[in-house]
Amino acid sequence: MVMGVDIDRLELPKWYDDNLMTLLVVNQNSIYLYWEMCFEQWRILNGNRLVINLYELNSDAEGPGNRLVQSHTLPPFTGDWYFYNLQPDRRYQAEICYQQNDRLISIMKSNIVALPPAEPYRGSRKVEWRSVEGINAIGTPAKEPNVTMKELVNTMSFYMGIK
C-alpha cells in the first residue's frame, strides 16, 4: 500500500465531470449508448427529465430528412441505453434532449455508427482487382475470373442457400 492506497484493490471513478456520449455497435440489429454529463450541465438542466432520441440517417447525407426511429423518456440516474430491432446496414445517431415549455432542446449528440449488413451484397458494383501492398509476385498475376455469381452459388456448398 502506497500513498495510502492499495494499488491491488482499486475502484473505478464514479464520475468524470465531462460531457460524453458514445454509441457502440452490438450487432447488426442493436446499438449500445453510454453518456455522462458534467456537473455544470446537470445544474443547468435543473431536474428536467431527459429524452433520448435515435435517428436513422439518410444514406445520402445527414440532414433534416433523418428519421426518428426511437424516443425514450429516461428514468432518473440512467447513464446508458440499448436500442434494439434496428435495421442492418444503416447508420444511426443518438441525441439527448430535455423538454422546455413546448420545445425539445437538444443537449448532446453521439457519434454516428454504421450497423453491419446481415446478408451478402446484392448490388451490381464492378469487380476490381488490386495488389496487396508490399508483396512481390513470384508468378504471373492472376487473370480476371470468368465465373458468374450464379455458377459459384450453384456449385459451391458454402454458398448454397444464399438466395
Add this chain to the structure above:
Amino acid sequence: MPDGYLVLVLHGHLPYIYHPERDDILEERWVYEALTECYLPLLEVFETLIADEIDFRITLSLSSTLLSMLSDETLQERYYRHLQKTVKLARLEQDRLTTSAEFKSVAGFYLDRLSSMLDRYEKYRGNIINPIKLLQQKGYLEVITTCSTHGYLPLMKNQISRRAQVETAVDEYYRHFGRMPGGIWLPECGYAPGVDQTLRDCGLKYFFIDTHGIANSCPAPVYGVFAPVCTRTGVAAFGRDPESSRQVWDRIQGYPGDPVYREFYRDIGYDLDIDYIGAFLPGGKYRVDTGLKYYRITGKEVEKEPYNPEAAARKAAEHARDFVARRRRQVREAAAVIDRRPVVVAPYDAELFGHWWFEGPLWINYVCREIAGDKNSLRLITPSDYLKEYPQNQSVDIPMCSWGAGGYNQHWLNPTTDWMYKHVHVTEDRMSELADNNPRAAGVEKRCLNQCARELLLAQSSDWPFIVYEGTAVDYAKKRFKNHIGRFNILADMLESGRYDPETLQEIESRTSFLPNIDYKVYCSNKYVNRPPGIKKSYRVMMLSWEYPPMTVGGLARHVHDLACALTSMGDEVHVLTCPAEGRGVFSLDRGVYVHRVHPDKLSAEKFIDWVKQLNDAMLDMSGMLVEVFGSFDLVHAHDWLVGEAAGRIADRYNLPLVATIHATEYGRNHGLHNDLQRHIHGLEAEFARRSDLTICCSNYMKHEIARLFDRPGSKIRVIPNGVELENIQTGLDQTSQREGDGKTIVFLGRLVPEKGVQILISALPGIIEAVGSVRLVIAGKGPYQEELKKLAANIGVGEHVDFIGFVDDENRNRLLNQAAVAVFPSLYEPFGIVALEAMAAGVPVIVSDTGGLRDIIEHGVDGYLAPPGNAEMLGYYVSELIRHPELAQHFSKRARRNVLVKFNWKQIAVETLGVYAEACRAGGMKC
C-alpha cells in the same frame, strides 16, 4: 502442382496473468497448463515431423502478453518448479496405481509424457521462443503477431488506440524475432472499417476475418472464402472456412467431442483425497486441475470409462485422415470453378490443441503426415506464400464482423460488460492527451507515461469482458480491469499535477514487466507524420489554384498554402501555379514551396469567363516551362473548377494522374442553378470532377454532394478534412478592454454572403440580449451582403450592438478571438468551415449550424453546439447558454482545442493526401 492449399493457423494467446509480486495467484497456472499441454507438445510435434523429413507449413500467431510471459525468467523458473512437481506427482500416481488394471497404463503414460516435457524444457533452457524462432527461420512456421494485449479493435474509441495496440505488438514481435511480421491475427477476428488502414500503416500485409465478413463484403467476393480479398488500402484478408471450422470447433459434432478422447473435467485434483493430493495444490487446499485425468469422454450421462491413450491416438489418426480427405475434396471442387488454386483457411486457438482437446497436437501431427503423403492434391501453405503466388486479389469493402458468438460485438459488449467501455474510452482519450502534452518527456515523467501506456493496453485486453461474460473467473477479471484503470489514473494525476511519488510509481511498475521497450509516444495523435509505407520518397507535384496568399479571398488560399507547406515539410516538391498578387513577382520560394504566378499582362479580359480562359491558357503555357526547367512531374493536383481546364490539359499533355480537390459547388452555394452563368460553371465543375482520377473533398457532406451532382462514384472520392496550423493561432494574448456596457462579445468571421447565415445571427440578437443582457456582435469579413446585414440590424433595433470591422489579418483575428465569449458560424451552406476550426484552436466556445461540413467538426454538446440551420430562436438559445454558463463553455473549448489538434492537423492531412497521390499514380500505372 496441387489442386489447392490449406492454411492452418494456430492463434496463441493468454492474458497477462503473471504476478511477479506473488507466486500463489491461481490464474498464473493458466500459463503452466498451456505450456505443459499445448506449447511443449506442439513443439514436440513440429520437431518430430522435421526429424521424419515431413514437410509442413503452419501459421502461428503469438500475442505480446504471451511472448512476455514465456520469456520472463522468473516465470520460467516458477514453471520449471511446477513441472518438476508434476512429474513427482505422476511418479506417485504410478506407484499408487501399480496394481490397477484400468489405470496403470494411463499413469505410466503420464509419467513418460511429463518426463519428456521436462527434458524438452531443459533442452530449451526454459525459453520456448527460441525453438519457435528457429522453426520460422527454417521455413516451417510463419509466426505472425496479434494486438499487444489482445485488445478488441471494433470497440476501441479511436484510431490512435487501435494503432497503439498494433504498433506495440509489431515492436515486441521485432524484439523477439528480429524481423517484421507479415500478417496479424485480429483478436477474435474483430474487424471494423478503418482497421485495415491501421494495419497498412504498421506495415502488415494480411489479416483474418470470419466467414460472414467475406460473404457480406461489397461487392460480393467472386471466389467466396477460397481466396483472400484486398481492402482499398491494400491489405489482404483471409476468410475462415466454415466447414473445417465446424469439424474441429463444434462441441457436439466436432472431433474433440469423440467419446474415445480424454475427458477434460475429471481431474485427480478434484477426485482424490485432500490429504494425498493437497501437497500438489495451491495453498495445500485449493482444488485445481493437475493435468492428470484418467477418464475418457465416453458419452453423455453415462459413467466415465478409463482413458486409453493408444485408442485415442488411433482415433486422432482417423480424424486426421477424414479432415484431409474433406479438404482435398473441397479444393478439388473449388478449383473446378475458379481460375486459381483455392485456399482453405482453418484457424484455431492454439490452446485448443492439447488443453481442451488433449489429442489435438497428435491430430496436427497426423494431418501434416497425411497431407505430405500426396502433394498433388492438397498442400500446406502460409498466407505470405499464397499472396506471393497470387498478389492480385479482389478489392472489397469489408463490414464489421468477428468470430464471436453472433458474429459481431455482443460477446464483449452486453449488460454484464458494458460498464467497462466508458472507463476505457475516457482513459484512451486521456492517454493521448498526456502523450501530446509531453512530447519530450524524460526521467520519472517518461517512466510514468510509459507505465500509463502499459496500464491502458492491459485494461483494453478483450479477455476481461470475455471472462466476465463467460462467468468463469469473474472477480479476477473485474479486479484486473479496475486495477489497470485505477493505476493509470494515479499516474495520470501525478503527471498532470507535477507531483511525483517515486515509491508508488515503482510499486505500480513492479506489477508488470510487460513491454519493457514501450514508448508512450505511440499514443501521440501526431505521431504518424511519417510517409505512409510503400509510397514514393518524394512527389513532384504541380498544384493549381487560382487563390494563393497573399491573394486571399476565401479559405481556398489558406488551404492550398498550408497543404503545400505540409507536403514540402514531408519531402515533396510542390510547385503552385496561381494568379498574380500585388507586390509579388512571377516566381517565389515560400517556405520551400515553389510559387509560380501568371504574369498580370496575361489576364486582361473584362468578362469573367474570358478571364478564366486566359488564366487556364497561361497556366498551360507555364507548365511547359516548368517541365523544361525542373523535369518531369508525378501528378497534377488542382483546386476547384476555375483551374480545371488547365489541369485536364496539362494531365493529358504529360500523361499525368490528375487529383482534383473540390472545395465547394456552384449548386451548393446558390441552393440550385438559377442563371446561365451558374449552369455554365456547374458544367465546368462536372467536367473537372469527371476528368480527375480521384477527387478529394473536405467532408462527408461534400462527398455526397459531389457524387450526386456530378454522377461520380463514391469509390473515386476521398474525404480529407481541412486543417488549421495551431502555431498560427495564438491564445492567451492580453485582452483589450471592451467598451463600457458592451457585455460579452460574440464573434463571426467570414465572407459576408447570404450562405454564411449572418442574417440568422443578427436576427437572434434580440433574444440573446433579453436572456443575458447587453452583448456586442463583432462581424469580421467583407462581402456584397454587408449593406443588407446593416439594414437588418437597424430594422430590428440591434444596430448599436453590431460592429462590422471588415477583413482582419491573422494577428487581429487572434486578438478578436481572444476577446470572444463565443464564436458563431451560422452557415446555410458550408462545405467545411476553416474559421470554425480556427476559433476552436483559439479556445473559443463555438456554435455552428448543423449543416454540411460543420457537422464533421463539432460534436454537439461535447465541444460546441450544432444549431438547426436558419433557426434564429435555437441559435439564440445556444449562444445564451454558453454566455450564461462559462464553466460549461470552458468544458467545450478545452475539448474543442484538443479535437482540433487530434483531427485537423496539417501533418496528418498531408499524410492522407500522399495516400491519395499514391493511389492516383497506381491507377495510372505509374511508379508510386
